[in-house]
Amino acid sequence: MHRLSLLVLFSLLLMQIESTAQGAPSSAKAHKKVLLLMGTRFELVAVSENEQLANSAIDAGVNEIKRIEALISEWQPTSQTSAINRAAGSMPVSVDPELYDLISRSIKISKLTDGAFDISFAAAYKLWKFDGSMTQMPAPEDIAASVKHIGYQRITLDPKNHSVYLQDPEMKIGFGAIGKGYAANRARDVMRKMGIKAGVVNAAGDMITWGKQPDGQPWYVGIADPAEKDKVFSWLTASETAVVTSGDYEKFAEINGKRYGHIIDPRTGYPATGLKSVTIICPDAELADALATATYVLGPEDGLHLINQLKGVECLMITDKDEMLASKNLNLHFYQNKKSPQKYNKTATAQP
Ligand code: ADP
Ligand code: MG
Numbered sequence: 001m002h003r004l005s006l007l008v009l010f011s012l013l014l015m016q017i018e019s020t021a022q023g024a025p026s027s028a029k030a031h032k033k034v035l036l037l038m039g040t041r042f043e044l045v046a047v048s049e050n051e052q053l054a055n056s057a058i059d060a061g062v063n064e065i066k067r068i069e070a071l072i073s074e075w076q077p078t079s080q081t082s083a084i085n086r087a088a089g090s091m092p093v094s095v096d097p098e099l100y101d102l103i104s105r106s107i108k109i110s111k112l113t114d115g116a117f118d119i120s121f122a123a124a125y126k127l128w129k130f131d132g133s134m135t136q137m138p139a140p141e142d143i144a145a146s147v148k149h150i151g152y153q154r155i156t157l158d159p160k161n162h163s164v165y166l167q168d169p170e171m172k173i174g175f176g177a178i179g180k181g182y183a184a185n186r187a188r189d190v191m192r193k194m195g196i197k198a199g200v201v202n203a204a205g206d207m208i209t210w211g212k213q214p215d216g217q218p219w220y221v222g223i224a225d226p227a228e229k230d231k232v233f234s235w236l237t238a239s240e241t242a243v244v245t246s247g248d249y250e251k252f253a254e255i256n257g258k259r260y261g262h263i264i265d266p267r268t269g270y271p272a273t274g275l276k277s278v279t280i281i282c283p284d285a286e287l288a289d290a291l292a293t294a295t296y297v298l299g300p301e302d303g304l305h306l307i308n309q310l311k312g313v314e315c316l317m318i319t320d321k322d323e324m325l326a327s328k329n330l331n332l333h334f335y336q337n338k339k340s341p342q343k344y345n346k347t348a349t350a351q352p
Pocket of ligand 1: 116117119125174176178245246250263266290293297
């Protein structure tokens with residue numbers, strides 16, 4: 001276990017992307033749009049000399065995210081996910097290959113993480129309210145009963161008909177822990193296909209970058225000091241890389257002075273404890289999203305152990321005791337010099 005010693009205690013991470021180009025050698029500019037999608041603040045950045053192209057690529061990225069949301073949302077009654085959930089315990093539902101593949105990748109991640117990540121978390125999740133309105137713990141027997149309706153092993157996939165069947169009538173699936181990452185990947189793909197050679201898709205701090213900033217610098221993700229949110233204490237180079245954080249700082253319940261974040265441990269039905277936040281750095285935003293959630297559930301020891309076994313995946317975590325832990329190779333990409341990240345330009349590589 002690699003431990004970074006810190007003089008200051010950090011209680012959470014706030015990601016912000018550094019996109020201000022200084023002394024740009026070309027006329028390319030970073031064009032940007034911010035809007036609410038998937039219930040989240042999305043920011044899309046396209047670097048191009050052609051403003052019109054940048055804007056139409058951003059619009060295409062936005063439409064792609066909307067399309068994905070309409071397909072996978074468990075909240076929209078017209079989505080295919082809702083159709084699967086309604087048919088739980090009664091019959092298989094044939095769905096688009098895209099959704100079928102997302103579910104099948106989700107199940108693979110469940111296997112990889114020993115069930116810490118599980119899209120069938122919903123039965124336990126619905127006993128909690130992570131919007132500040134909860135004052136009492138759910139009854140322990142309700143929590144114990146809910147866990148029986150969680151289990152990726154009881155999602156039956158039939159590759160012939162692209163059908164999905166939830167074996168238990170009380171079972172529901174949802175993509176809260178992987179959908180934003182998937183959408184970010186796809187929006188990036190769409191923009192890149194349209195000729196945008198560099199950009200960022202940032203879903204409230206879950207982000208993916210490609211190419212370079214207009215001045216030729218790699219993208220840097222600033223890790224903010226939560227005590228002073230506008231102050232970046234360290235930079236991470238992030239070209240061609242996704243940086244995704246899961247934490248208890250946004251959606252949580254506070255009951256009897258204790259904070260419960262919105263990530264459920266599928267083994268117990270209780271919100272996972274032990275960590276305040278996990279940041280995953282790897283080339284794929286979908287994988288980063290799912291692994292951030294899984295690592296959060298696994299906790300500091302098992303979580304770090306898992307990430308250290310995965311090639312090309314790094315993590316940074318803050319425990320509930322305000323300790324900061326990093327995976328084996330993260331220090332290569334972790335810079336303390338916040339004033340002039342440019343100076344690392346030559347040595348900076350995005351992928352571990
Ligand atoms: P955020 O949405 O804040 O970026 P996450 O990616 O960690 O955070 O996703 C948390 C969401 O994932 C929860 O709100 C819930 O919808 C869903 N979820 C909760 N626990 C699990 C779990 N163990 N496995 C998969 N999804 C989960
Ligand atoms: Mg996630």
